[in-house]
Amino acid sequence: MVSFATFLVILALLGLALQFVLNKWRKEPALDHIPTQQFPDGDNSRARYLTDLRYLLELGYRRYNKVGKAFKITIPIGGYAVKYRVILPKDHLEEIKHLSNDVFSWQLASRIIFAQDYTGAPDRGKWSGKALRVGIHQNLGDITTQLDQRIVEYFSSHLSQQKGSVDALNMMSFFIPTITYVTNALLVDSRLSSDPEWLRQTANFAVNRYGAADDVRKWPPYLANIVAPFIPSVRRLRAQREYVMEKMKPIYEELKASGQLRVDDKKLRRKGTFGYEWLWGGTPDDVTLRDFSDTMMRTMIAAIHTTAKTISVALIDLLTNPEMVEALKNEAQEAVSPDHASVNLDKLIKLDCFLKESQRLSPVFLFTMNRIVTQDYEFKCSGLRLPKGTMVTGPAAAIATDPDVFRDPGTFDGHRYYRMREEAKDSASSLVLGMSTIDSLGFGLGNQACPGRFLAVNNLKLMIARLLTGWELSLESRGREYKGPRPVMAYNDFSVVPPSEYNLRLRKL
Ligand code: HEM
Known part of the structure; x- marks a missing residue:
């Protein structure tokens, strides 16, 4: 039997030999x-x-x-x-x-x-960005109604409902499952979206993908390949990829059997109401189950943590600017219908501007x-x-x-974009949260920009409007109400890390 120490020595020697070859090549x-x-x-x-x-x-x-x-x-x-x-x-x-x-x-x-060659993280079909963009564009009205219903449902069952009761939540721990739940309801049908194991796994995809990439990057490239299969986060990620494929299989086969794979009439493919059907609408004819399930996994990864980070950062920005809370709350009360059944997103202009300022100073990437x-x-x-x-x-x-683009750029100014929109009425539409411009790259730019951004924007606005109208919100740090200044957000590598020392405190109205 080769001892573990001998195994490591052999591994290191192999690595050095490989480095030599690779450096040459x-x-x-x-x-x-x-x-x-x-x-x-x-x-x-x-x-x-x-x-x-x-x-x-x-x-x-x-x-x-x-x-x-x-x-x-x-x-x-x-x-x-x-x-x-x-x-x-x-x-x-x-x-x-x-x-x-x-x-x-x-x-x-x-x-x-994402060090995919080492971690085995799923690749993305070239076609999927466009398929998602088109699907979201064509179904945004229905998507928004669904999002709102699911948000109300989730908040009702996970937050105290009795008037005056108080919850204190770690934001990422609360918003990741919230967003996982509402996103799943849009992307897959109830076979999966009501399966607790599927929800648990999907909430975890992004953490595992980042974690596996981070763990692999602790090693130089020539060793990463050898070590990767032994790294626990990599093993988990690979197992998850197989799990997704197994779960997507019946859906994939059903789509095929229903004739939606027909190459002679692609319009047939676009009829569905779920994300997997829009994605299907944009697939090339020879898409495999692997492509399809990888794309589904990648879409969850792209959607959930980005949105959770954005709302966590935005709530910290909001609750350290008390004068904004009043303004946004009044606006939200106007936007929510008297019977609380719906939210008119067109009325949430100040909220849109506020979120854009939050994204400007602390973009996810x-x-x-x-x-x-x-x-x-x-x-x-x-x-x-x-x-x-x-x-x-x-x-x-x-x-x-x-400073040549934004006056006093380091200052958080929740009304900045509102004023900019008032001052430049002709170009106001380019200043809304979902619009990408060269001065606002939070969602990327051009034809490879985030295809899910209009869904993300509506999701963010609905969640915040529902929170502002249902609860009195504040921040707490170490068990006490926090009334200090807005903290500067930290980054790990290129990605924002919402500070975990601030909890969201909610008092039911
Ligand atoms: C606030 C939340 C979000 C942020 C900040 C965000 C940001 C981004 C950024 C910066 C990119 C790369 C764009 C580029 O490099 O030009 C991207 C790509 C992508 N995003 Fe988002 N995103 C968010 C939410 C979502 C949601 C909700 C979905 C899906 C429903 C989504 C799906 C995607 C996909 C599929 C891509 C890859 C594009 C491709 O395939 O070419 N994102 N996102």
Whole structure:
């Protein structure tokens, strides 16, 4: 029997041999012509990168992007098949925003960012973004009604209903299952959306995907491949992927049997009311069960934690700005019908503006528009050449705090977008939360931008309107009401971490 220590030594030796081979074989695209931004104090460690990336990006944005130049940052964490991210200035992003996945690929970027080759996380069919966008667009009215019903149902059964009673909740722990529940009701039928095990698993997909990627990235790429199958989070993720396929199988077979797979009349495919049917509507003819179930899993991953983080951050922003609470509550009371049966989202203008400001200062992702260049590309706007395989991205958070774009950019101003919309009535529609523009990249930009954003926006507004009209809300920290200033949100790598020390306190009205 080989002891564990011997096994580790063999593993390390194998790793070194592999590193040697890979170093010979792997060619980084030549990016010497693009300057590298580093931390000025010389600490460019993995830990610094993971906790202080926002600062690094802002430095590079001001120094290079503002004068029309791209810059790059080194990715000092393992498990990445590329060494650099190239951060593009605005005009370059405008140039690529309509280019397809075949030229600037979101799919490939995501494969690298989430270390998919090592973790075995599901890939996304190229077709799924468009299929989801079209499905949501065509069904947004019904989707919104459904969302509202499910939110009311969930809040009624999970929050105290007796007048004056008080709940105190950890926000992410509460909103992840809430959003899992309402999202599932839209995406899959009651066979799955009422199955507690399915709900538990879907709530966990994103945590496992991020966790597995983080665990793999603790290792350099040449070892990551060898170690990955032994990492518990990776094993869980792989098991979940099989679980999803097993659960999607009857649905997939039913769609096939019902003739919805017919290639001669694709219109037939679009008739359904559930997300799996819209997705199906956009699949290519030869889609496999694996593609289909992976896409379902990816959609859950994309939808649940992003929305949970956004509402958690927004509620912290709201409840540390007491004057906003009154304004948004009055607006919500106007929007909810007298019998409480429905919410008129068109009336929630101040809430939309408030959420946009919250997203501006604490976006879920510090950069969006992650793409891999699939062929050598020369920018028309500048002549900059990028070799095939380069990873590019857009500095969403840095643009959002650029003083040339936003007056007093570091200050949280809940009415900022309301005033901007009043001042520029002609372009007001481009300032709403769901609209992506070059100065508002929270959902990405162009034809690969978030296809679920209008659903997310309606979900966020409905949840907040229902909370504001049903409960008196406040924050608590360490068991006491918190009346201090708005905290600055921390980031882990490129993703926001809503601070867990603030609980949401709800007093039933
Ligand atoms: C507030 C919540 C959300 C935020 C902040 C968010 C943000 C984003 C961002 C930044 C991207 C990448 C876009 C780019 O790089 O240009 C993205 C992609 C994506 N999002 Fe969202 N998202 C949210 C909610 C949702 C929801 C609710 C769904 C589904 C119902 C969804 C589905 C997707 C999908 C499928 C993609 C991948 C696009 C593709 O396949 O090309 N997202 N999202």
